[in-house]
Amino acid sequence: MIYFMHMPIFIYFNEIKYRSMYVFYSIITTFIIAYIFKHEVFYILSKPLGTHFIYTSLVEAFMTHLKIGLLVSIYCTFPLLLYHMWVFILPGLYLYEKKSLRIILLISILLFFLSSQLGYWYIFPVAFDFFLSFQVIGLEKLYHLELQAKMQEYLILNMQLFFSLAFCFQFPIILILLSKLKLITLSWLVQKRKYFYVLAFVLAAIISPPDVISQFIIAIPILLFFECSIFALEWIETYTKKRLETC
Template sequence: MSQDDIEASKAPLLDHLIELRSRLIKSLVAIFIAFLICFYFAENIFNLLVVPYARAAGGMQNIHLIYTAPQEYFFTQMKLALFGALFCAFPIIAMQIYKFVAPGLYKNERQAFLPFLIATPVLFILGASLVYFIVMPLAFTFFMSMQQTGSVNQASIQLVPKVNEYLSLIMTLIFAFGLVFQLPVVITLLGRAGLVSAASLASKRKYAIVVSFIAGAVLTPPDPISQCSLAIPCYLLYEISILAVRYIERGRERARAEADAAV
């Protein structure tokens, strides 16, 4: 490459870096603003996240949470505000990513990329909703069944969670389920790129079952209800991914057949 070619390539690279910095700054500003708003409403958000525990206990009046360090609840609110900020700012972050990538794509590639960008938050919300409405109430019903009332021969054992531990548990589950629910997006993108095929995915079903239950064991509390609640949807999403890749392959075959017929 000549010196002139090198000099000619510097300007586009610099433009891309400036554009990337601009998109990052806008994303960080969106996260910061969302963080301030979520921190202001942190107590309300926390009470909202406590609802699954309350459903298992039979109502808010039947639950108690504690914190044992003076700063613990404050840092819990900070963590909660960051969690809410990332969740609320995701549409803006995704749009900045799309605007950065889109100029380098053809029109048909942009049309193919946009549905995946929309599907990502939708699937994440579906995973979070599964945690909120089903997994957490079932898990805490299981945990609370281990309590025992005191008697002459038995100690009184009650579940009194710490606020930071409860928040860490539900946030971990929400992120775990939200990420697992991205499986169709990831596999479909790989299928569109030609890196995987429906036939190869179908031949690996037995491995998918094993990996699904391993993910359930690693990412959820150590109770069978929570583990199955993640493992079963994970495998179902794998089957949906096979159908999506098969649909893409059929579309590719039709386009190839139409091109051959035109020739």
């Protein structure tokens, strides 16, 4: 970290300002593009539930499209944000730190996009089928009960599930970073493994719809990533010990 210690303070803040503005302009540009293609974007988001929606407020459709544009821009610029964070701290890292953080960065981006694909193609359809099962449709039924989904409420539910999944899939990255900061240790994680297993199912029950299948679809990847985190930390400790022995 010697680079940052000897770097003039105004250069330090100018670097932060430059990279923050770059990310900000990227978000604005992506937002404008997403709003221009707002109908196509909403059609893609609505596929897991259907294509029939209503709005009951005069400004609801307009505000929903603005929110969609903002969320899509955040989603698309997330890798760019991680990249600028990486480039900013890069000069102050040792060679072995650069290698490890480069791998963490790539895995974080991969898990972020993997979570959205898993949610869109598997979790959301299962969850929405569960909610749609409460409809009462048919001439032989005692009464008629049919969902007329509001576009804004659907978007909020969709994004809540999506960002919850994204956070859960970043779980191993968080554990590895906490370990690098010496806030947790590998032995502590192994010792508390059974509690993490319980926590995984508790989180899945909180953020997923109330059906067992969706909870397992969320909990199982969290547990797999937890075990991968332990394996990665074991590999990092072994590599660090070998590097220190050869020095």
